[in-house]
Amino acid sequence: MGIQERLIEDVGLRRGVSQLTPEKIEKVVNAVLKGETGARLKTYAETCMRCGMCAEACHFAGSHPGDPSYTPAGKVHQTMSVLLDKKGRVDPDFVYGMAQLAYTECNLCRRCVHLCPIGIDTAYIMSTVRRICHKLGVTPQYMQDTAHSHASTFNQMWVKDDEWTDSLMWQEDEAREEFPGLRIPLDKEGADIYYSVIAPEPKFRTQLIYQAAAIMHMAGVDWTMPAQTGWDNSDMCMFSGDFEMMGRLKRQHFESAQKLKVKRIVMGECGHAFRSVYDVGNRWLGWRWHPVPVIHAVEFYWELIQEGKIKLAKKFPGPVTIQDPCNIVRGRGLQEKLREVTRFLVDGDIIEMHPNREHNYCCAAGGGVINCGPPFKNVRVDGNLVKAEQLKATGVKTVITPCHNCHGGLHDIIHHHKLGMELKFLSDIIYECMEKPEV
Template sequence: MASRPRSYKAQKVIDRLGQKLNRQVVGSLAACVHCGMCTESCHYVLANPDDPTFAPAYKADRLRKLFKRHYDWTGRVLPWWVNAQSVYTDEELQELKDIVFGKCTNCRRCSVNCPMGVDFATFNRMARGLLVHVGIMPEGVAAVSKDQWEIGNQMGVLKEDYLETVEWMSDEVVDEMGDDKAAIPMDKKDVNIVYTINPREIKYDPRTIANAAKIFYAAGESWTMPSEGWDMTNFGLFSGDDDLGGAVARRVYDKVHDLNGKILVMSECGHGYRSTRCEGPNWAGYDIDFEMESSVVTMLRYIKEGRIRVDKSKNPGAFTYHDSCNFARSCGMFEEPRELLNLVTNDFREMYPNRAENYCCTGGGGAMSMAEYTPQRLKSAKVKADQLRATGAKYVVTSCHNCEDGLNDLIKHYKLDMEVTQLVNLVAEALIVDKKEAVAEVAAKAAPAAELAGYTILVVDDEPDMREFLTTVLEDNGATVLTAADGDLGLEMARTHKPDLMTLDLSMPGTDGAKVYETMRKEHDLKGIKVCVVTGKPELRKLIYDRDIQRPEGYLDKPIAEDSLLLNLRKILEVGSEKS
């Protein structure tokens, strides 16, 4: 009987599977007894109780059939007996892609609930890697991976933009502290700490960098940021591409080594911590000769050693803590963040379940970059929303940038009255800085009110209250403000007045913000106008992660705090992060 023809890519996937099998993966592929213990542990199943295709055991079986057909003797000899099955077409590979990328965030909650020790997330990641190897992956995964391969960070931040943003934050900290010694050191050698960050901090949330710098300054730390190898995140963990994982980790390690740093400290990023601290040395085959720690541990150490003092009354309100899957479940960082949170706030409320049993933010595993799966991601977030709501807290703290985005999206989707923040912001807020504090207050009061003087900003938003809020804040700070209540008028005014910057709501009647943004990036005369997206619509986060057109210069979630608005708009205008 003639054998069924197999596509070139399908054959490559089968060949590659053989190269990726190790004891851990084979153990997980062979050990499942289909007891169903994993089923209720998956947030996708809880949101889709009538759809068995979301069950971890079902998803795992799709790969298990392939393994049995080609690499297990039972499946090779008696495929009908053990339900072994091969893949033949590119369409089948596409279907597998939708399972391994779209129906699992690799959170590992099913893994810790499996009595047989089956680590589904580990071989789900491997399956992602098999597909990426032949170029089958969500567009957003490809976009982010390419940025990290070729530019050196996940968000395609160019070196000059990174350096300018850090310098700008450095100036802010010096002004606030009233001391030139508070400046952020760059590429300083023989330091105690080399501090690495998530590119999201540079691109959309630079205040975390300034806050970390304040803490290092207050602690009298010998530290530096590196000009290269500064991105401690690693998309190889999400895409399953061990080559990318190794290359990225090596860049970070090499730089710490060149600077002769004693400790590599990573800012609050769950997957970055796991990739750099735990997986990277194996991916890169690197012999690490320095220590590595999370900034959570560093900050906690400073307080315990008396190097910084904090006043928890500066952080009023009720706080809960979300355990990041990678930071907590995979790396065991359960108690340190709680201890620190209790030191800088008065009202900490535990979330249930928590620690290793906590539910995923639903934005993990690279899900934020996969726009095509956003509806099912947000649907699966119901259990997380219920968890958050039950705490009664106003603030949810997390030590992960991915979780921050994932939680922000579900908070909007499920209309929770909550805000997301990180420990670095709370510690910086609670910081007691002797003497210099008075200087900082004076400096803040003496700061010129016209921070945006000379700039023309076009506000495009259909909500009258939002237009009024933005207009008031921006005019109070010296900007000339134009407003448009819909997309068409916004484009017309942009063409006529050529503003320095447009704040753009995405959800508007008529020509919506996404279409306006696309036009802004394609029309020759509008390309040079900077755009800060201001939205409450999580589905359009794809503008950050998944696009062929240039990313927006800024991205703010509604509701917007005045200080965050000003900080981000000033960064866009003054740092000039995009030069088109």
């Protein structure tokens, strides 16, 4: 049992490992351990009593019953514990397995925190393993491609500057047929809201930008989107372990908002991007809180509803279920607002999955796992039988989830298990049900 018995060929991992020597590994591991870790890692490594209670937490463990190598402590046992015990003296083959495990078998979802009496943050430990892998140059090819894109273009999808503004103007143009007078205001100084999205939206989910513009327009929001880099709030560098680049991305994002003197940043329906902007990137940059206030789309829609700015022509036919995205639930406590928004939009019951809210199971796509690409697709689909059973047990046809990764992950699970369910963003439903002008 263990990662070495389930290795998957990946060009990025293989090439990275082929350039390693034991000396280089030892040097890099210790540089990270000594230079970048401290009391957290030390106490976690020392006081984990190996009680195994965390096994219950992990969807990977739950989906591979009888295989303890998928449990949170089991994953640490195969990676960080070995690095610490051997003081970094491990061979390149070990690094391959360590990288595959850290990048593809842990979603950094932090559910195990709820199962550990001592409060060990396994996600932090796995992030540190990824950091070491990044510094060793051993990263999955697909994920590294997005990280390269971040480094070259400040967005995740190799979207060129003109393509970005083109996409926005295209969506504005399209939307004006349905909503006369609609604008996607670019670089509007002093706007109330700075709306940022992840690069997959202009790349292949442009309807989400269309919908967001429609909602902003109908709600009468004073908003803007930046024409220059900084518009992409996503961050695969946070997940690949390239924290330097993560810092640059977050700085660019905040600074572009600051330049426009906006009051608040509203982020689209994405979980990992929210984690990077709200929780992680600011710390790397040395900011305790954010130079510009940041809220997630769920909270923004909740506010608009409270203020009576979203008017519905009809309600969405239920019943529905809700997939709680880890990064805005365990990461920001938005579970109740998500339900209140859903109740406002849906006519019919919300059939909960169990467990739910901050005890939810991850989609198995988050934490950069889906970004490791096709070689590892089955790792996350087979690794989330738990979610398939949860979904099936609800018996509903519609799953609402305000997170791109959750969409990607659940999409694959639903198709693999032929569950016949459709996935919706909140903005899909708001757009579908809201009052629209007679044209």
